[in-house]
Amino acid sequence: MTVQKSHFVCVVCPIGCEIDVVHEDSEILSMEGQKCDKSEEYVRQELLEPMRILTTTVRIRGARWPVIPVRTDGPVPKRLFPRLMRQLKRIELQAPVDMLDVVVSDIAGTDANIVATRSMPQER
Amino acid sequence: MEVDVAVIGSGPAGLTAAIHARGSGARSVVLLEREEELGGILKQCIHNGFGLEQFKQDYTGPEYAERLIQDLEETDVQCFLNTLVTDLSPDRVITALSPEHGAIEISAGSIVLGMGCRERARGSIGIPGTRPAGIFTAGVAQRFVNIDGYLPGRRIVILGSGDIGLMMARRLTLEGARVIGVYEIMGYPSGLKRNIVQCLDDFDIPLHLSHTATGITGKERVEGVTISKVDSDLRAVKGTEQLITCDTLLLSVGLIPENELSQQAGVEISAATKGPVSTETMATSVPGVYTCGNVATVFDIVDHVAQTGATAGASAARYVGGRLNGDVPHVDIVPGENVRLLFPHRYSFQGDLLLFIRAAEPVEKPVTVEVSPPGSRITRPYARPNEMLRVRIPGAKLAEVRHPLKVSIREK
Structure with a gap:
C-alpha cells in the first residue's frame, strides 16, 4: 500500500x-x-471503480434502420466497456422493439440490463 | 390550407413550440418536417445527458425525442413528414413539397422557425491540401455510425473540440476505431467540461489546445493530416508542422443557424448571432414570424433549446389570437465588457427577460453579470465561453427602461 x-x-x-x-x-x-x-x-x-452509463447501438432486422440505439439501465464499471461492446456486437434484434424494452438482461454479470432507447416498428 | 400556427422543423425546439402553440390557444397547428421521422438531430445523439434540467431525467437523445413526440401525439397537431419547405413569404405563406401531397401551400396566422443549425465544414475554415474522401463533419459521422450503422474510418483525427466531435471521439473508440487526438485552435476547449472528461479523459484521447490542421494529404482517401501549433493570433507557427497518418478527418468546428427560409421571409439576421434578430417573445423582425432553438442562436444544451421553443410556440398562439402585437416598442440589448454573444437582441416589454450570454474570455472565478439599465447584478460561480450563462430579469424591473440594456461580465 x-x-x-x-x-x-x-x-x-x-x-x-x-x-x-x-x-x-x-x-x-x-x-x-x-x-x-x-x-x-x-x-x-x-x-x-469508475462507473458509467454505456450508450451504443445494436443491429436490428426488419426495421427501417439497420441499428437501434441502446444503453445500460444503470452505471456499469467503465473497465467492462470493451467486454460489453464485444457481446453487443454479436446480437441482432428483430423489429418491432419498444423504447425501454430489455434487450440483454444482467449483461456480463453487472446487474444492469441493456435497454432500447427508442421504438422501432416493423417495416412493412 | 389555412392554419393558425405552422412550425417548421420537428427537433426539440419545433416539437416543443408545436405543443405549446396548441396549449396556448392556437386552434390549428401544423408541424412540417423534411425527414421521414420526427425528432430532428436528437435521433442520432444516442448519448445520455439530455433533459437533466427540464425533466430531471438523464435521457439519451432518442428518449428525449420520444418523450416529446408522445406529448405531441396527445394533441391534434397535424404533422407533415417528408415535407420540404421550399419557400416562405413575408405574409406567412409556406410552399412545401412532399411525395405524399405534392406541392402544398399553407397560409399561416403565425409561423415558428425551428430549422436548427448546420455544421461548419472544410470550406468554412479553408484547410489547404488535396480533396480526398474521408473528411466528414462530426455530425455526419454521427449519423453514419448511430443511424446507418457504418464506421467512417479506422484511424481518426478530430479537428475542433465542439461537443459533437467529443461525442464522436468516444463513440468511434467504443466501436473499435483509433482516435489519435482532438486538435483545437483556441487555448480553451469549445465543448462542455463534462464532455472533455467523459469522452476524452475516460478513453485516454489527447486534447491538443492551440493547434490546427494546415494540410491534408491523400489522393483517393485521406492519408494524413498536417497539424501545426498556432500563436496568440491563431496563426500557424512555421516549423511546428507534424504529419499525422490517418484515414479520416472529422471536423467539429462550429455550428451556424440555418436561415435560408428566414431570409426568404425577409427576417433581419444578426451579424453577431447569425440568426434572426429576436425579442424576448422570440419574435423576429417580421410580424407573426417567431424563432426558436438553434436556428435562433446556437445553444449548448437541449433544455435551453426547448425553453425557447415553448416561448415561441406560446407567442405564436398569442399573436394569432390578437393578444400579442407584431409591432411593439422595444429597446436593444447590447454587449458590454467580456460579452461575445447575447440572445435575444431586443426587449419588447412583454414580461420577464431571459438572457443567454456567452463570455468572450473565460473567468474561473465568481463573476457578476451586470444588466444596466436597470442596474441588475447577478452572481455566477464562473463565466466560460463554452457555457452560456442564463439570467432572468423580472419584467417589473424593466418597465421604465428607455435606453439600450448593456450587459457586462465582470470579476466579482
Whole structure:
C-alpha cells in the first residue's frame, strides 16, 4: 500500500471542480479543489471503480434502420466497456422493439440490463 | 390550407413550440418536417445527458425525442413528414413539397422557425491540401455510425473540440476505431467540461489546445493530416508542422443557424448571432414570424433549446389570437465588457427577460453579470465561453427602461 496523488475533474455538476486527492488505494486521505460535498462521493467511487452509463447501438432486422440505439439501465464499471461492446456486437434484434424494452438482461454479470432507447416498428 | 400556427422543423425546439402553440390557444397547428421521422438531430445523439434540467431525467437523445413526440401525439397537431419547405413569404405563406401531397401551400396566422443549425465544414475554415474522401463533419459521422450503422474510418483525427466531435471521439473508440487526438485552435476547449472528461479523459484521447490542421494529404482517401501549433493570433507557427497518418478527418468546428427560409421571409439576421434578430417573445423582425432553438442562436444544451421553443410556440398562439402585437416598442440589448454573444437582441416589454450570454474570455472565478439599465447584478460561480450563462430579469424591473440594456461580465 502506497500513498498516491491523483487528479480528478468532478462531473457531478457543470462547474467541473479540479480536485487533487491524496489517497491510499481507494481511501481518501485528503482532497482539495472541490466547491461542495458531492465531489467526495464522486472521487471515492472513481478511486474504487469508475462507473458509467454505456450508450451504443445494436443491429436490428426488419426495421427501417439497420441499428437501434441502446444503453445500460444503470452505471456499469467503465473497465467492462470493451467486454460489453464485444457481446453487443454479436446480437441482432428483430423489429418491432419498444423504447425501454430489455434487450440483454444482467449483461456480463453487472446487474444492469441493456435497454432500447427508442421504438422501432416493423417495416412493412 | 389555412392554419393558425405552422412550425417548421420537428427537433426539440419545433416539437416543443408545436405543443405549446396548441396549449396556448392556437386552434390549428401544423408541424412540417423534411425527414421521414420526427425528432430532428436528437435521433442520432444516442448519448445520455439530455433533459437533466427540464425533466430531471438523464435521457439519451432518442428518449428525449420520444418523450416529446408522445406529448405531441396527445394533441391534434397535424404533422407533415417528408415535407420540404421550399419557400416562405413575408405574409406567412409556406410552399412545401412532399411525395405524399405534392406541392402544398399553407397560409399561416403565425409561423415558428425551428430549422436548427448546420455544421461548419472544410470550406468554412479553408484547410489547404488535396480533396480526398474521408473528411466528414462530426455530425455526419454521427449519423453514419448511430443511424446507418457504418464506421467512417479506422484511424481518426478530430479537428475542433465542439461537443459533437467529443461525442464522436468516444463513440468511434467504443466501436473499435483509433482516435489519435482532438486538435483545437483556441487555448480553451469549445465543448462542455463534462464532455472533455467523459469522452476524452475516460478513453485516454489527447486534447491538443492551440493547434490546427494546415494540410491534408491523400489522393483517393485521406492519408494524413498536417497539424501545426498556432500563436496568440491563431496563426500557424512555421516549423511546428507534424504529419499525422490517418484515414479520416472529422471536423467539429462550429455550428451556424440555418436561415435560408428566414431570409426568404425577409427576417433581419444578426451579424453577431447569425440568426434572426429576436425579442424576448422570440419574435423576429417580421410580424407573426417567431424563432426558436438553434436556428435562433446556437445553444449548448437541449433544455435551453426547448425553453425557447415553448416561448415561441406560446407567442405564436398569442399573436394569432390578437393578444400579442407584431409591432411593439422595444429597446436593444447590447454587449458590454467580456460579452461575445447575447440572445435575444431586443426587449419588447412583454414580461420577464431571459438572457443567454456567452463570455468572450473565460473567468474561473465568481463573476457578476451586470444588466444596466436597470442596474441588475447577478452572481455566477464562473463565466466560460463554452457555457452560456442564463439570467432572468423580472419584467417589473424593466418597465421604465428607455435606453439600450448593456450587459457586462465582470470579476466579482
